[in-house]
Amino acid sequence: RIKYCKQGSLLARIMAEKHTLSAEEQLSGFLAYGNDQKRIKLEDQVLQAGKGNMDPHNAPPSRVIHARAVPDGCTHTLLINSLSQFGRISYITMMPKLRQALIEFERVEDTVACVTHCQNSQIYIMDRPVYFNYSTSQEITRSPYGISPNNRSLPEQTEPPSNHILLFTIFNPLYPITVDVIRTICTPYGFVQRVVIFRKNGLQVLVEFESNQSAMRAKQQLDGADIYAGCCTLKIEYARTDKLNVFKNDDMTCDFTVQGQRLQSTFTRMPMQQQQIRPYAAAPYAPQPAPTGAPFNMVGTQTAAGSSGGSVIMMYGLPTTRINCDHLFNLLCSYGNVLKIKILTNKPGTAMAHMDSPQGARNAIQYLHGQKLVGQTIELNFSRHSYIADYSQGEVLPDGSPCWKDYSQSRNNRFMTVEGTSKNRIVAPGRIMHFYNSPPDSTEESLQQVFIKANTHIPVGIKFFSQGSGAKSATGLMEWADIEISLEAFVFANHQTMFSQSGQAYTFKLAFSSNTTLDSPGSTTNIIP
Numbered sequence: 001r002i003k004y005c006k007q008g009s010l011l012a013r014i015m016a017e018k019h020t021l022s023a024e025e026q027l028s029g030f031l032a033y034g035n036d037q038k039r040i041k042l043e044d045q046v047l048q049a050g051k052g053n054m055d056p057h058n059a060p061p062s063r064v065i066h067a068r069a070v071p072d073g074c075t076h077t078l079l080i081n082s083l084s085q086f087g088r089i090s091y092i093t094m095m096p097k098l099r100q101a102l103i104e105f106e107r108v109e110d111t112v113a114c115v116t117h118c119q120n121s122q123i124y125i126m127d128r129p130v131y132f133n134y135s136t137s138q139e140i141t142r143s144p145y146g147i148s149p150n151n152r153s154l155p156e157q158t159e160p161p162s163n164h165i166l167l168f169t170i171f172n173p174l175y176p177i178t179v180d181v182i183r184t185i186c187t188p189y190g191f192v193q194r195v196v197i198f199r200k201n202g203l204q205v206l207v208e209f210e211s212n213q214s215a216m217r218a219k220q221q222l223d224g225a226d227i228y229a230g231c232c233t234l235k236i237e238y239a240r241t242d243k244l245n246v247f248k249n250d251d252m253t254c255d256f257t258v259q260g261q262r263l264q265s266t267f268t269r270m271p272m273q274q275q276q277i278r279p280y281a282a283a284p285y286a287p288q289p290a291p292t293g294a295p296f297n298m299v300g301t302q303t304a305a306g307s308s309g310g311s312v313i314m315m316y317g318l319p320t321t322r323i324n325c326d327h328l329f330n331l332l333c334s335y336g337n338v339l340k341i342k343i344l345t346n347k348p349g350t351a352m353a354h355m356d357s358p359q360g361a362r363n364a365i366q367y368l369h370g371q372k373l374v375g376q377t378i379e380l381n382f383s384r385h386s387y388i389a390d391y392s393q394g395e396v397l398p399d400g401s402p403c404w405k406d407y408s409q410s411r412n413n414r415f416m417t418v419e420g421t422s423k424n425r426i427v428a429p430g431r432i433m434h435f436y437n438s439p440p441d442s443t444e445e446s447l448q449q450v451f452i453k454a455n456t457h458i459p460v461g462i463k464f465f466s467q468g469s470g471a472k473s474a475t476g477l478m479e480w481a482d483i484e485i486s487l488e489a490f491v492f493a494n495h496q497t498m499f500s501q502s503g504q505a506y507t508f509k510l511a512f513s514s515n516t517t518l519d520s521p522g523s524t525t526n527i528i529p
Helices: 009-016 021-035 035-051 076-086 108-120 179-188 212-222 323-333 358-368 418-423 446-452 482-495
Strands: 064-068 090-094 100-105 123-125 126-132 165-171 192-200 202-209 226-228 231-238 252-254 311-317 338-343 351-353 377-383 404-406 432-438 460-462 474-479 497-499 504-506 511-514 524-527
Touching: 009 226, 064 108, 064 418, 064 482, 076 090, 076 108, 076 123, 108 126, 165 212, 165 497, 179 202, 179 212, 179 252, 202 212, 252 524, 323 338, 323 351, 323 404, 323 482, 351 358, 358 460, 377 418, 432 446, 432 482, 432 504, 446 482, 482 511
Parallel strands: none
Antiparallel strands: 064 100, 064 126, 090 100, 123 126, 165 202, 165 231, 192 202, 192 252, 226 231, 311 351, 311 377, 338 351, 338 404, 432 474, 432 511, 460 474, 460 524, 497 504
Protein backbone atom coordinates (compact mmCIF):
# COMPACT_ATOMS: atom_id res chain seq x y z
CA ARG A 1 0.00 0.00 0.00
CA ILE A 2 2.79 2.38 0.87
CA LYS A 3 4.14 2.20 -2.69
CA TYR A 4 1.32 4.60 -3.65
CA CYS A 5 2.36 7.17 -1.01
CA LYS A 6 4.49 9.80 -2.68
CA GLN A 7 3.29 12.81 -0.69
CA GLY A 8 5.81 12.53 2.17
CA SER A 9 6.21 10.94 5.56
CA LEU A 10 2.87 12.17 6.94
CA LEU A 11 0.83 10.14 4.48
CA ALA A 12 3.08 7.11 4.93
CA ARG A 13 2.60 7.39 8.69
CA ILE A 14 -1.18 7.53 8.26
CA MET A 15 -1.07 4.30 6.29
CA ALA A 16 1.33 2.61 8.70
CA GLU A 17 -0.79 3.52 11.74
CA LYS A 18 -4.19 2.74 10.23
CA HIS A 19 -4.98 0.27 13.05
CA THR A 20 -5.22 3.23 15.48
CA LEU A 21 -7.26 5.51 13.22
CA SER A 22 -10.90 5.39 12.28
CA ALA A 23 -11.74 4.77 8.66
CA GLU A 24 -13.03 8.34 8.30
CA GLU A 25 -9.71 9.74 9.62
CA GLN A 26 -7.70 7.53 7.29
CA LEU A 27 -9.81 8.55 4.30
CA SER A 28 -9.57 12.23 5.24
CA GLY A 29 -5.77 11.96 5.56
CA PHE A 30 -5.02 10.71 2.11
CA LEU A 31 -7.81 12.70 0.45
CA ALA A 32 -6.12 15.83 1.75
CA TYR A 33 -2.64 14.85 0.62
CA GLY A 34 -3.08 12.34 -2.20
CA ASN A 35 -3.72 13.47 -5.74
CA ASP A 36 -6.81 12.61 -7.74
CA GLN A 37 -5.30 9.64 -9.56
CA LYS A 38 -4.04 7.86 -6.42
CA ARG A 39 -7.02 8.57 -4.20
CA ILE A 40 -9.37 5.96 -5.59
CA LYS A 41 -6.66 3.27 -5.56
CA LEU A 42 -6.32 3.66 -1.79
CA GLU A 43 -9.97 4.28 -0.88
CA ASP A 44 -11.07 0.66 -1.06
CA GLN A 45 -8.06 -0.60 0.92
CA VAL A 46 -8.55 1.84 3.80
CA LEU A 47 -12.27 1.27 4.09
CA GLN A 48 -11.90 -2.50 3.98
CA ALA A 49 -9.36 -2.34 6.81
CA GLY A 50 -11.49 -0.05 8.98
CA LYS A 51 -15.00 -1.34 8.25
CA GLY A 52 -14.62 -5.07 8.19
CA ASN A 53 -13.80 -5.45 4.47
CA MET A 54 -16.81 -3.46 3.24
CA ASP A 55 -17.41 -3.98 -0.46
CA PRO A 56 -16.80 -0.54 -2.05
CA HIS A 57 -19.10 -1.48 -4.95
CA ASN A 58 -22.00 -2.16 -2.56
CA ALA A 59 -21.68 0.80 -0.22
CA PRO A 60 -24.69 2.36 1.55
CA PRO A 61 -26.26 5.49 0.03
CA SER A 62 -24.30 8.72 0.38
CA ARG A 63 -24.24 12.11 -1.31
CA VAL A 64 -21.24 11.02 -3.43
CA ILE A 65 -21.40 8.59 -6.31
CA HIS A 66 -18.46 6.90 -7.99
CA ALA A 67 -18.38 6.82 -11.83
CA ARG A 68 -16.40 4.08 -13.60
CA ALA A 69 -15.48 3.50 -17.26
CA VAL A 70 -15.55 7.25 -17.92
CA PRO A 71 -14.48 7.62 -21.59
CA ASP A 72 -11.34 9.46 -22.65
CA GLY A 73 -12.15 13.08 -23.37
CA CYS A 74 -15.11 13.23 -20.99
CA THR A 75 -15.39 16.61 -19.28
CA HIS A 76 -17.17 18.02 -16.24
CA THR A 77 -19.76 19.53 -18.56
CA LEU A 78 -20.68 16.17 -20.10
CA LEU A 79 -21.11 14.61 -16.65
CA ILE A 80 -23.24 17.52 -15.48
CA ASN A 81 -25.46 17.31 -18.57
CA SER A 82 -25.96 13.57 -18.04
CA LEU A 83 -26.62 13.63 -14.27
CA SER A 84 -28.29 16.98 -13.56
CA GLN A 85 -31.67 15.37 -14.30
CA PHE A 86 -31.45 13.61 -10.92
CA GLY A 87 -30.76 16.68 -8.81
CA ARG A 88 -28.44 19.55 -8.04
CA ILE A 89 -24.72 18.67 -8.22
CA SER A 90 -22.41 20.26 -5.66
CA TYR A 91 -18.97 19.15 -6.77
CA ILE A 92 -17.13 16.98 -9.32
CA THR A 93 -13.62 15.59 -9.32
CA MET A 94 -12.31 13.94 -12.50
CA MET A 95 -9.61 11.24 -12.59
CA PRO A 96 -9.01 10.82 -16.33
CA LYS A 97 -5.99 8.50 -16.06
CA LEU A 98 -8.14 6.04 -14.10
CA ARG A 99 -11.23 6.75 -16.24
CA GLN A 100 -13.15 7.49 -13.05
CA ALA A 101 -14.90 10.43 -11.40
CA LEU A 102 -16.53 11.41 -8.11
CA ILE A 103 -19.81 13.36 -8.21
CA GLU A 104 -21.31 14.94 -5.09
CA PHE A 105 -25.03 15.78 -5.03
CA GLU A 106 -26.63 18.20 -2.57
CA ARG A 107 -29.08 15.54 -1.29
CA VAL A 108 -28.81 11.82 -0.67
CA GLU A 109 -32.21 11.37 -2.32
CA ASP A 110 -30.69 12.57 -5.61
CA THR A 111 -27.90 9.98 -5.53
CA VAL A 112 -30.44 7.27 -4.71
CA ALA A 113 -32.47 8.31 -7.74
CA CYS A 114 -29.36 8.25 -9.94
CA VAL A 115 -28.10 4.82 -8.83
CA THR A 116 -31.61 3.33 -8.96
CA HIS A 117 -32.04 4.61 -12.50
CA CYS A 118 -28.69 3.13 -13.54
CA GLN A 119 -29.70 -0.29 -12.25
CA ASN A 120 -32.55 -0.37 -14.76
CA SER A 121 -31.34 1.88 -17.60
CA GLN A 122 -27.79 2.37 -18.85
CA ILE A 123 -26.38 5.91 -19.00
CA TYR A 124 -24.20 6.62 -22.04
CA ILE A 125 -21.62 9.40 -22.28
CA MET A 126 -19.82 9.93 -25.60
CA ASP A 127 -21.62 6.80 -26.87
CA ARG A 128 -20.01 4.64 -24.17
CA PRO A 129 -21.68 3.09 -21.10
CA VAL A 130 -20.67 4.61 -17.77
CA TYR A 131 -21.33 2.81 -14.47
CA PHE A 132 -22.37 4.50 -11.22
CA ASN A 133 -22.54 3.28 -7.64
CA TYR A 134 -22.46 4.84 -4.17
CA SER A 135 -19.07 6.02 -2.97
CA THR A 136 -17.75 5.13 0.45
CA SER A 137 -17.10 8.86 0.92
CA GLN A 138 -19.75 11.14 2.35
CA GLU A 139 -18.19 14.28 0.88
CA ILE A 140 -15.52 15.20 -1.68
CA THR A 141 -12.62 17.14 -0.23
CA ARG A 142 -12.44 20.47 -2.07
CA SER A 143 -9.29 21.30 -4.02
CA PRO A 144 -8.28 23.57 -6.91
CA TYR A 145 -8.53 20.56 -9.21
CA GLY A 146 -12.26 20.01 -8.80
CA ILE A 147 -15.20 22.03 -10.06
CA SER A 148 -18.49 23.23 -8.66
CA PRO A 149 -21.20 23.51 -11.35
CA ASN A 150 -22.95 26.18 -9.31
CA ASN A 151 -19.80 28.34 -9.13
CA ARG A 152 -19.43 27.66 -5.44
CA SER A 153 -16.14 25.79 -5.69
CA LEU A 154 -13.58 26.38 -2.99
CA PRO A 155 -16.04 27.86 -0.46
CA GLU A 156 -13.46 28.05 2.30
CA GLN A 157 -10.62 29.18 0.06
CA THR A 158 -10.01 32.91 -0.07
CA GLU A 159 -6.84 32.82 -2.17
CA PRO A 160 -6.70 31.61 -5.79
CA PRO A 161 -4.61 28.55 -6.72
CA SER A 162 -0.87 29.08 -6.63
CA ASN A 163 -0.28 28.57 -10.36
CA HIS A 164 -1.00 31.00 -13.18
CA ILE A 165 -0.23 28.47 -15.95
CA LEU A 166 -2.93 26.18 -17.33
CA LEU A 167 -2.56 22.94 -19.27
CA PHE A 168 -5.14 22.58 -22.04
CA THR A 169 -5.78 19.14 -23.54
CA ILE A 170 -7.77 19.40 -26.79
CA PHE A 171 -9.91 16.45 -27.81
CA ASN A 172 -11.27 15.90 -31.32
CA PRO A 173 -9.16 18.67 -32.95
CA LEU A 174 -10.83 18.83 -36.35
CA TYR A 175 -9.48 22.31 -37.09
CA PRO A 176 -5.98 23.77 -36.74
CA ILE A 177 -5.11 25.19 -33.33
CA THR A 178 -2.66 28.10 -33.28
CA VAL A 179 -1.45 30.51 -30.60
CA ASP A 180 -3.82 33.14 -32.00
CA VAL A 181 -6.81 30.83 -31.50
CA ILE A 182 -5.79 30.10 -27.90
CA ARG A 183 -5.16 33.75 -27.18
CA THR A 184 -8.58 34.70 -28.61
CA ILE A 185 -10.51 32.38 -26.29
CA CYS A 186 -8.40 33.19 -23.20
CA THR A 187 -8.09 36.99 -23.43
CA PRO A 188 -11.59 37.69 -21.96
CA TYR A 189 -10.36 36.25 -18.64
CA GLY A 190 -7.03 38.04 -18.37
CA PHE A 191 -3.85 39.01 -20.19
CA VAL A 192 -2.17 36.03 -21.86
CA GLN A 193 1.60 36.26 -21.57
CA ARG A 194 2.87 33.10 -23.30
CA VAL A 195 1.43 30.14 -25.21
CA VAL A 196 3.18 26.88 -26.11
CA ILE A 197 1.45 24.25 -28.25
CA PHE A 198 2.89 20.72 -28.29
CA ARG A 199 1.97 17.10 -28.90
CA LYS A 200 2.75 14.63 -26.16
CA ASN A 201 -0.45 13.07 -24.86
CA GLY A 202 -2.45 14.20 -27.85
CA LEU A 203 -2.73 17.92 -28.67
CA GLN A 204 -1.91 20.02 -25.61
CA VAL A 205 -1.31 23.70 -24.86
CA LEU A 206 0.37 25.52 -21.98
CA VAL A 207 -1.07 28.99 -21.37
CA GLU A 208 0.61 31.44 -19.00
CA PHE A 209 -1.64 34.19 -17.59
CA GLU A 210 -0.61 37.39 -15.89
CA SER A 211 -2.16 36.39 -12.55
CA ASN A 212 -3.51 33.43 -10.64
CA GLN A 213 -6.98 34.97 -10.63
CA SER A 214 -7.03 35.13 -14.43
CA ALA A 215 -6.02 31.49 -14.69
CA MET A 216 -8.71 30.46 -12.22
CA ARG A 217 -11.40 32.39 -14.14
CA ALA A 218 -10.33 30.87 -17.45
CA LYS A 219 -10.38 27.35 -16.01
CA GLN A 220 -13.83 27.78 -14.49
CA GLN A 221 -15.35 29.18 -17.69
CA LEU A 222 -13.54 27.20 -20.43
CA ASP A 223 -13.17 23.71 -18.97
CA GLY A 224 -15.38 21.39 -21.02
CA ALA A 225 -16.15 24.00 -23.70
CA ASP A 226 -15.75 23.51 -27.47
CA ILE A 227 -13.47 25.94 -29.30
CA TYR A 228 -15.48 25.21 -32.45
CA ALA A 229 -18.99 23.89 -32.46
CA GLY A 230 -18.96 20.13 -31.98
CA CYS A 231 -15.17 19.67 -31.83
CA CYS A 232 -11.90 20.86 -30.26
CA THR A 233 -13.17 20.15 -26.73
CA LEU A 234 -11.09 21.61 -23.89
CA LYS A 235 -10.02 19.82 -20.74
CA ILE A 236 -8.12 22.23 -18.48
CA GLU A 237 -5.84 21.53 -15.51
CA TYR A 238 -3.34 23.57 -13.55
CA ALA A 239 0.17 23.03 -14.91
CA ARG A 240 3.06 21.87 -12.77
CA THR A 241 5.56 24.36 -14.19
CA ASP A 242 5.70 27.96 -12.98
CA LYS A 243 7.33 29.59 -16.05
CA LEU A 244 7.13 29.06 -19.81
CA ASN A 245 10.24 29.53 -21.95
CA VAL A 246 9.50 30.74 -25.47
CA PHE A 247 12.37 31.08 -27.95
CA LYS A 248 10.48 32.07 -31.11
CA ASN A 249 7.13 33.49 -32.14
CA ASP A 250 5.20 31.39 -34.63
CA ASP A 251 1.92 29.47 -34.81
CA MET A 252 3.05 26.98 -32.12
CA THR A 253 4.81 29.17 -29.55
CA CYS A 254 4.56 32.85 -28.76
CA ASP A 255 5.59 35.33 -26.07
CA PHE A 256 3.08 38.19 -26.12
CA THR A 257 5.08 40.27 -23.64
CA VAL A 258 7.95 41.06 -26.02
CA GLN A 259 8.13 44.26 -28.03
CA GLY A 260 6.81 44.06 -31.58
CA GLN A 261 3.76 41.87 -31.46
CA ARG A 262 3.57 39.07 -34.02
CA LEU A 263 1.17 39.43 -36.92
CA GLN A 264 -2.14 37.67 -36.55
CA SER A 265 -2.38 34.48 -38.57
CA THR A 266 -4.69 34.14 -41.54
CA PHE A 267 -6.80 31.62 -39.64
CA THR A 268 -10.14 33.39 -39.78
CA ARG A 269 -12.67 30.88 -38.46
CA MET A 270 -14.66 32.23 -35.53
CA PRO A 271 -14.11 30.33 -32.27
CA MET A 272 -16.59 29.28 -29.63
CA GLN A 273 -20.30 29.92 -30.13
CA GLN A 274 -19.84 32.43 -32.95
CA GLN A 275 -19.24 29.64 -35.47
CA GLN A 276 -21.96 27.38 -36.78
CA ILE A 277 -21.37 23.67 -37.22
CA ARG A 278 -19.60 23.13 -40.52
CA PRO A 279 -20.75 20.42 -42.94
CA TYR A 280 -18.68 17.28 -43.42
CA ALA A 281 -17.37 18.43 -46.81
CA ALA A 282 -16.07 21.66 -45.31
CA ALA A 283 -13.62 19.89 -43.00
CA PRO A 284 -9.92 20.80 -43.42
CA TYR A 285 -9.34 17.92 -45.82
CA ALA A 286 -12.61 16.20 -46.64
CA PRO A 287 -12.27 13.29 -49.07
CA GLN A 288 -13.09 13.68 -52.72
CA PRO A 289 -15.83 11.43 -54.10
CA ALA A 290 -14.34 8.03 -54.83
CA PRO A 291 -14.34 6.76 -58.43
CA THR A 292 -17.12 4.39 -59.41
CA GLY A 293 -16.42 0.96 -58.02
CA ALA A 294 -13.86 2.18 -55.47
CA PRO A 295 -14.00 0.41 -52.14
CA PHE A 296 -15.94 2.03 -49.30
CA ASN A 297 -15.95 0.25 -45.98
CA MET A 298 -16.22 2.61 -43.02
CA VAL A 299 -15.56 0.16 -40.23
CA GLY A 300 -15.27 0.68 -36.50
CA THR A 301 -17.43 3.76 -36.20
CA GLN A 302 -18.72 2.66 -32.78
CA THR A 303 -15.52 2.64 -30.79
CA ALA A 304 -14.12 3.76 -27.48
CA ALA A 305 -13.41 7.15 -28.98
CA GLY A 306 -17.04 7.81 -29.81
CA SER A 307 -19.42 7.36 -32.72
CA SER A 308 -17.13 9.21 -35.12
CA GLY A 309 -13.94 7.46 -33.99
CA GLY A 310 -10.72 9.00 -32.74
CA SER A 311 -7.43 10.01 -34.32
CA VAL A 312 -5.57 6.74 -33.65
CA ILE A 313 -6.03 3.78 -35.96
CA MET A 314 -5.01 0.14 -35.73
CA MET A 315 -3.57 -1.62 -38.78
CA TYR A 316 -3.66 -5.40 -39.11
CA GLY A 317 -2.46 -7.92 -41.70
CA LEU A 318 0.68 -5.98 -42.63
CA PRO A 319 3.66 -7.77 -44.23
CA THR A 320 6.02 -8.78 -41.44
CA THR A 321 9.35 -8.67 -43.30
CA ARG A 322 9.52 -5.54 -45.48
CA ILE A 323 7.38 -2.95 -43.72
CA ASN A 324 8.84 -0.23 -41.49
CA CYS A 325 7.46 3.03 -40.09
CA ASP A 326 8.48 5.09 -43.14
CA HIS A 327 6.58 2.73 -45.43
CA LEU A 328 3.42 3.10 -43.33
CA PHE A 329 3.86 6.87 -43.37
CA ASN A 330 4.02 6.72 -47.18
CA LEU A 331 0.79 4.73 -47.16
CA LEU A 332 -1.13 7.11 -44.88
CA CYS A 333 0.18 10.57 -45.72
CA SER A 334 -2.15 11.00 -48.71
CA TYR A 335 -5.18 10.83 -46.41
CA GLY A 336 -4.14 13.15 -43.59
CA ASN A 337 -1.20 14.42 -41.58
CA VAL A 338 0.56 11.64 -39.67
CA LEU A 339 1.83 12.37 -36.15
CA LYS A 340 3.23 9.06 -34.91
CA ILE A 341 3.54 5.45 -36.04
CA LYS A 342 4.36 2.46 -33.88
CA ILE A 343 4.82 -1.09 -35.16
CA LEU A 344 3.98 -3.64 -32.46
CA THR A 345 6.90 -6.05 -32.36
CA ASN A 346 5.02 -8.38 -30.01
CA LYS A 347 2.12 -8.66 -32.48
CA PRO A 348 3.51 -9.39 -35.97
CA GLY A 349 1.69 -7.61 -38.76
CA THR A 350 0.13 -5.03 -36.42
CA ALA A 351 0.79 -1.30 -36.13
CA MET A 352 -0.73 1.87 -34.67
CA ALA A 353 -0.88 5.24 -36.40
CA HIS A 354 -1.85 8.58 -34.86
CA MET A 355 -3.34 11.00 -37.39
CA ASP A 356 -3.66 14.67 -36.55
CA SER A 357 -7.47 14.57 -36.61
CA PRO A 358 -10.38 12.10 -36.66
CA GLN A 359 -11.08 13.17 -40.25
CA GLY A 360 -7.64 11.95 -41.34
CA ALA A 361 -8.23 8.64 -39.55
CA ARG A 362 -11.62 8.25 -41.23
CA ASN A 363 -10.10 8.95 -44.63
CA ALA A 364 -7.41 6.30 -44.15
CA ILE A 365 -9.92 3.69 -42.98
CA GLN A 366 -12.36 4.49 -45.75
CA TYR A 367 -9.86 4.17 -48.60
CA LEU A 368 -7.30 1.64 -47.33
CA HIS A 369 -9.30 -0.94 -45.37
CA GLY A 370 -9.47 -4.17 -47.38
CA GLN A 371 -6.71 -3.25 -49.84
CA LYS A 372 -4.01 -5.79 -50.69
CA LEU A 373 -0.37 -5.07 -49.94
CA VAL A 374 2.38 -7.57 -50.83
CA GLY A 375 -0.22 -10.31 -51.17
CA GLN A 376 -1.89 -9.64 -47.81
CA THR A 377 -5.23 -7.97 -47.10
CA ILE A 378 -4.74 -5.10 -44.68
CA GLU A 379 -7.39 -4.06 -42.18
CA LEU A 380 -7.76 -0.64 -40.57
CA ASN A 381 -9.94 0.25 -37.62
CA PHE A 382 -10.21 2.90 -34.94
CA SER A 383 -8.14 2.27 -31.83
CA ARG A 384 -9.51 2.53 -28.30
CA HIS A 385 -6.45 4.67 -27.46
CA SER A 386 -6.64 8.44 -27.85
CA TYR A 387 -2.92 8.91 -28.53
CA ILE A 388 0.38 7.04 -28.93
CA ALA A 389 2.70 7.70 -26.01
CA ASP A 390 6.34 8.54 -26.63
CA TYR A 391 8.41 5.38 -26.89
CA SER A 392 11.92 5.52 -25.43
CA GLN A 393 13.01 1.89 -25.71
CA GLY A 394 15.49 0.97 -28.41
CA GLU A 395 13.56 -1.85 -30.10
CA VAL A 396 14.31 -2.12 -33.80
CA LEU A 397 12.72 -3.88 -36.75
CA PRO A 398 14.44 -6.58 -38.86
CA ASP A 399 15.79 -3.90 -41.24
CA GLY A 400 17.40 -2.07 -38.32
CA SER A 401 14.98 0.87 -38.28
CA PRO A 402 13.15 1.91 -35.08
CA CYS A 403 9.71 0.44 -34.36
CA TRP A 404 8.37 3.90 -33.37
CA LYS A 405 8.75 7.26 -35.12
CA ASP A 406 7.41 10.78 -34.68
CA TYR A 407 6.31 12.49 -37.92
CA SER A 408 4.65 15.56 -36.43
CA GLN A 409 7.37 17.81 -37.88
CA SER A 410 7.86 15.92 -41.15
CA ARG A 411 7.89 18.11 -44.24
CA ASN A 412 6.36 15.21 -46.17
CA ASN A 413 3.00 15.65 -44.41
CA ARG A 414 0.82 17.03 -47.17
CA PHE A 415 -1.87 19.00 -45.30
CA MET A 416 0.22 21.29 -43.11
CA THR A 417 -0.73 24.48 -44.97
CA VAL A 418 -3.80 25.83 -46.74
CA GLU A 419 -1.91 25.72 -50.05
CA GLY A 420 -0.88 22.10 -49.54
CA THR A 421 -4.40 21.10 -48.55
CA SER A 422 -5.87 22.67 -51.70
CA LYS A 423 -3.41 20.84 -53.97
CA ASN A 424 -3.78 17.34 -52.51
CA ARG A 425 -6.95 15.57 -53.51
CA ILE A 426 -7.95 12.51 -51.50
CA VAL A 427 -8.85 9.59 -53.76
CA ALA A 428 -8.86 5.81 -53.47
CA PRO A 429 -5.85 3.74 -54.63
CA GLY A 430 -5.87 3.04 -58.34
CA ARG A 431 -3.68 1.98 -61.24
CA ILE A 432 -2.81 5.59 -62.18
CA MET A 433 -0.56 7.74 -60.02
CA HIS A 434 0.60 11.31 -60.30
CA PHE A 435 4.34 11.85 -59.74
CA TYR A 436 5.88 15.20 -58.93
CA ASN A 437 8.94 16.91 -57.44
CA SER A 438 11.38 14.88 -59.52
CA PRO A 439 14.41 16.59 -61.11
CA PRO A 440 13.53 18.70 -64.18
CA ASP A 441 15.95 16.63 -66.25
CA SER A 442 14.25 13.35 -65.29
CA THR A 443 13.97 10.63 -67.93
CA GLU A 444 12.08 7.36 -68.14
CA GLU A 445 15.25 5.51 -67.15
CA SER A 446 15.93 7.70 -64.10
CA LEU A 447 12.35 7.25 -62.91
CA GLN A 448 12.60 3.48 -63.38
CA GLN A 449 15.72 3.47 -61.22
CA VAL A 450 13.72 4.92 -58.31
CA PHE A 451 11.49 1.83 -58.26
CA ILE A 452 14.34 -0.59 -58.91
CA LYS A 453 16.29 0.91 -56.01
CA ALA A 454 13.21 0.53 -53.78
CA ASN A 455 12.93 -3.13 -54.86
CA THR A 456 9.39 -2.75 -56.15
CA HIS A 457 7.43 -2.84 -59.40
CA ILE A 458 8.24 -0.34 -62.15
CA PRO A 459 5.34 1.34 -63.96
CA VAL A 460 4.16 0.00 -67.30
CA GLY A 461 3.56 3.51 -68.61
CA ILE A 462 4.86 7.01 -67.96
CA LYS A 463 3.61 10.33 -69.25
CA PHE A 464 5.47 13.61 -68.72
CA PHE A 465 3.45 16.80 -68.52
CA SER A 466 4.62 19.53 -70.89
CA GLN A 467 6.41 22.29 -69.01
CA GLY A 468 8.50 25.29 -69.93
CA SER A 469 12.26 25.32 -69.99
CA GLY A 470 12.39 27.06 -66.63
CA ALA A 471 10.42 24.38 -64.74
CA LYS A 472 11.77 23.63 -61.27
CA SER A 473 10.73 19.97 -61.35
CA ALA A 474 9.17 17.33 -63.60
CA THR A 475 5.65 16.01 -63.14
CA GLY A 476 3.43 13.52 -64.91
CA LEU A 477 1.43 10.30 -64.64
CA MET A 478 2.40 6.66 -64.16
CA GLU A 479 0.41 3.50 -64.76
CA TRP A 480 0.61 -0.03 -63.29
CA ALA A 481 -1.06 -3.27 -64.29
CA ASP A 482 -3.37 -3.45 -61.26
CA ILE A 483 -4.15 -1.71 -57.96
CA GLU A 484 -2.25 -4.17 -55.75
CA ILE A 485 1.00 -3.61 -57.66
CA SER A 486 0.52 0.17 -57.74
CA LEU A 487 -0.14 0.27 -53.98
CA GLU A 488 3.06 -1.66 -53.32
CA ALA A 489 5.05 0.75 -55.52
CA PHE A 490 3.36 3.67 -53.75
CA VAL A 491 4.44 2.39 -50.32
CA PHE A 492 8.05 1.53 -51.14
CA ALA A 493 9.05 4.21 -53.69
CA ASN A 494 7.25 7.25 -52.29
CA HIS A 495 9.58 9.94 -50.88
CA GLN A 496 12.72 8.39 -52.34
CA THR A 497 15.61 10.78 -52.99
CA MET A 498 16.53 11.61 -56.59
CA PHE A 499 19.44 13.69 -57.85
CA SER A 500 19.58 15.97 -60.87
CA GLN A 501 22.57 15.97 -63.22
CA SER A 502 23.93 18.94 -61.28
CA GLY A 503 23.74 16.98 -58.03
CA GLN A 504 20.73 18.73 -56.49
CA ALA A 505 18.56 16.46 -54.30
CA TYR A 506 14.80 16.08 -54.84
CA THR A 507 12.23 14.18 -52.77
CA PHE A 508 10.27 12.13 -55.31
CA LYS A 509 6.56 12.09 -54.43
CA LEU A 510 3.58 10.02 -55.58
CA ALA A 511 -0.16 10.53 -55.24
CA PHE A 512 -3.06 8.48 -56.54
CA SER A 513 -4.90 10.03 -59.47
CA SER A 514 -8.58 9.98 -60.33
CA ASN A 515 -7.61 9.50 -64.00
CA THR A 516 -8.44 6.13 -65.51
CA THR A 517 -5.93 6.36 -68.42
CA LEU A 518 -2.69 8.12 -69.22
CA ASP A 519 -4.14 9.85 -72.28
CA SER A 520 -4.39 13.59 -71.88
CA PRO A 521 -4.34 16.41 -74.45
CA GLY A 522 -1.11 18.38 -74.61
CA SER A 523 1.23 15.70 -73.23
CA THR A 524 3.26 12.87 -74.69
CA THR A 525 2.65 9.33 -73.47
CA ASN A 526 5.71 7.15 -73.06
CA ILE A 527 5.04 3.44 -72.67
CA ILE A 528 7.76 1.40 -71.01
CA PRO A 529 8.09 -2.10 -72.41
